Amino acid sequence: MSPADSESAYFNNYPPPKALPKHESLARSFIEYHVESNRRVVLVTSGGTTVPLENQTVRFIDNFSAGTRGATSAEYFLQQGYAVIFLHRQFSLLPYSRHYSHSTNCFLDFMDEASPSDVSNSDHGHIVVRNEYQDEMRDVLRKYRYAKQNNLLLLLPFTTVSEYLFELRMLAKCMNPLGPNALFYLAAAVSDFFIPRDRMAEHKIQSSEIPKEFRSPEEAVGADDIYTGGFEQKQESSKKLVVNLDPVPKFLHQLVNGWSPEGSMIVSFKLETDPNLLVYKAQTALERYAHHLVIGNLLSTRKWEVVFVTPNPPHERWIRVPKSRRSKSISGVEDQVGKAEAAKRSLGEQTSAAPAEEPTKEEDTGYIATREGTEIESLIIPELVKLHTGMIEKFKR
Numbered sequence: 001m002s003p004a005d006s007e008s009a010y011f012n013n014y015p016p017p018k019a020l021p022k023h024e025s026l027a028r029s030f031i032e033y034h035v036e037s038n039r040r041v042v043l044v045t046s047g048g049t050t051v052p053l054e055n056q057t058v059r060f061i062d063n064f065s066a067g068t069r070g071a072t073s074a075e076y077f078l079q080q081g082y083a084v085i086f087l088h089r090q091f092s093l094l095p096y097s098r099h100y101s102h103s104t105n106c107f108l109d110f111m112d113e114a115s116p117s118d119v120s121n122s123d124h125g126h127i128v129v130r131n132e133y134q135d136e137m138r139d140v141l142r143k144y145r146y147a148k149q150n151n152l153l154l155l156l157p158f159t160t161v162s163e164y165l166f167e168l169r170m171l172a173k174c175m176n177p178l179g180p181n182a183l184f185y186l187a188a189a190v191s192d193f194f195i196p197r198d199r200m201a202e203h204k205i206q207s208s209e210i211p212k213e214f215r216s217p218e219e220a221v222g223a224d225d226i227y228t229g230g231f232e233q234k235q236e237s238s239k240k241l242v243v244n245l246d247p248v249p250k251f252l253h254q255l256v257n258g259w260s261p262e263g264s265m266i267v268s269f270k271l272e273t274d275p276n277l278l279v280y281k282a283q284t285a286l287e288r289y290a291h292h293l294v295i296g297n298l299l300s301t302r303k304w305e306v307v308f309v310t311p312n313p314p315h316e317r318w319i320r321v322p323k324s325r326r327s328k329s330i331s332g333v334e335d336q337v338g339k340a341e342a343a344k345r346s347l348g349e350q351t352s353a354a355p356a357e358e359p360t361k362e363e364d365t366g367y368i369a370t371r372e373g374t375e376i377e378s379l380i381i382p383e384l385v386k387l388h389t390g391m392i393e394k395f396k397r
């Protein structure tokens with residue numbers, strides 16, 4: 001099946017999300033507004049996707065992504081003068097509010113009750129931001145307000161992989177009037193697998209046998225097709241569930257060759273856990289889809305290093321947060337920093353990548369040191385903007 005055929009099979013198989021028409025009208029007016037002012041617009045995708053196991057979904061397959069990369073990057077794009085369409089997994093992190101919505105950064109910890117003597121009602125003090133957080137919160141609040149007041153940030157949520165794909169296609173097509181001013185920054189962790197609708201159970205999958213009279217005749221999939229209890233069923237009261245997933249069509253192909261505006265820049269992400277595979281997989285994706293940049297990252301080091309894999313020299317370029325400025329991360333493994341680059345070098349391949357980039361002065365890079373250290377997105381986005389500017393200039397010539 002050609003990519004176009006599997007695309008239409010996919011989109012014909014699923015009903016579009018209910019919110020799609022509303023999102024489309026919001027996106028159209030947002031884009032029109034920024035086309036008029038010749039502003040660059042980036043579509044940032046963020047967070048994980050769910051893969052429902054039932055049509056009336058009780059259970060689903062999910063992934064780890066909290067949307068940190070997407071939400072943080074969106075802020076730095078705004079700082080660079082871009083307008084941002086933020087296509088995010090519902091309830092994942094959002095630009096600006098993310099500073100106060102981590103479980104480790106509960107917003108209540110930033111607040112206090114002023115002493116009652118300060119206010120007219122002697123029983124209740126006003127709720128105030130604690131002194132030590134005033135400057136930081138004022139800064140975040142101002143940036144958030146500026147983005148809102150100037151119509152620079154459009155938040156559009158999705159939940160399932162199918163909703164994500166419908167939204168992505170719709171937005172890419174709406175972005176056509178932007179031409180080279182459009183940038184796609186695909187940081188969402190999109191499932192590679194899904195259950196086609198004709199194989200999906202309508203109702204909650206039961207873990208034990210249901211008498212025939214309770215089974216609905218219009219069930220897309222009979223209970224016997226969903227469960228394989230085999231011999232286990234005779235020994236145990238509950239059954240084994242075997243889930244049979246199909247590959248999600250490679251939408252990047254369609255994005256590059258059909259949906260996106262002419263001259264636009266497309267950046268995808270590649271996540272791996274094995275350092276030996278990262279650069280190879282990023283290069284393979286770049287060759288397969290012939291887009292402009294793959295940003296590779298390892299699960300264990302993604303907050304401290306990424307690799308830019310490009311079709312043009314230097315082909316492979318590492319961006320790292322200097323050691324002294326690395327944020328603490330519960331899931332991160334700092335020992336792994338540099339492993340993927342070393343693995344690539346040990347394969348004996350020529351790489352023109354400078355070793356680790358360790359900027360020394362904050363003024364050199366304009367990066368921002370937060371309470372938690374330097375955010376790698378503050379290094380990624382300015383580099384990416386340079387590449388996008390280069391592409392726009394080339395397109396105009």
Ligand code: PAZ
Nearest residue numbers: 065066067068069187189269270271
């Ligand atoms: O959302 P997060 O900050 O926890 O993680 C970001 C990420 C690792 C999902 C992103 O950087 C990424 O690599 N996205 C693409 C994943 C992939 O499809 O390979």
